[in-house]
């Protein structure tokens with residue numbers, strides 16, 4: 001399975017509409033991939049709280065959903081479209097991941113995940129956005145993908161629920177600050193090791209609203225090895241994933257079977 005993490009530079013000086021076009025073009029060029037993953041809140045920037053409401057969009061009737069759905073179909077790829085500030089029908093804002101199937105004939109061409117753990121303690125996202133409540137997995141043609149966003153990475157119980165729901169890969173879109181780059185690296189590996197899943201951790205590049213981004217998107221295998229890692233700038237990180245590796249690690253080192261507190265063992 002060929003996966004590309006698109007570590008987009010989210011510069012506040014690039015107008016949102018221009019970046020939307022640029023990213024849709026980038027996706028359109030990814031024919032041959034099985035899955036493309038974008039970062040968190042890449043239209044505005046993950047720390048651009050003053051701009052979120054202005055650029056919030058309804059889902060699925062907003063401009064980013066339309067542009068990405070078209071691009072995913074044109075490229076014939078599954079697309080994890082990172083996340084956008086969603087304007088809910090209740091008037092609230094959500095940090096919402098958009099996942100597109102390449103087929104318009106799919107009965108559910110767009111699935112969504114609203115970020116559960118909001119960052120900022122009592123400021124920023126935690127104050128301005130509402131929390132999602134649903135744990136989401138999506139069946140790709142050859143694998144079950146779990147979905148998490150940025151700060152969610154700090155909550156192992158979410159990843160355990162995704163694993164119990166059968167996820168073999170977990171995509172984490174992020175806008176992780178460079179000041180905590182080491183946490184990004186360690187937590188992505190920890191979530192992969194403890195759940196024996198691939199972690200596809202896609203961050204953004206650049207600097208916006210005074211927050212320099214970590215970059216360093218990475219693909220971590222179910223043994224915790226970093227199989228590919230980006231630098232700090234905008235970059236496409238493409239990697240071939242061997243899904244057999246999940247079964248192999250779980251078979252040869254069956255730690256998930258030894259859990260005594262809680263959830264059922266995944267298949």
Ligand SMILES: O=C(O)CCC(=O)C(=O)O
Pocket residue numbers: 046118119149150151152154175176177180183
């Ligand atoms: O947990 C962190 O250190 C960063 C989280 C974050 O930036 C976010 O969720 O937007």
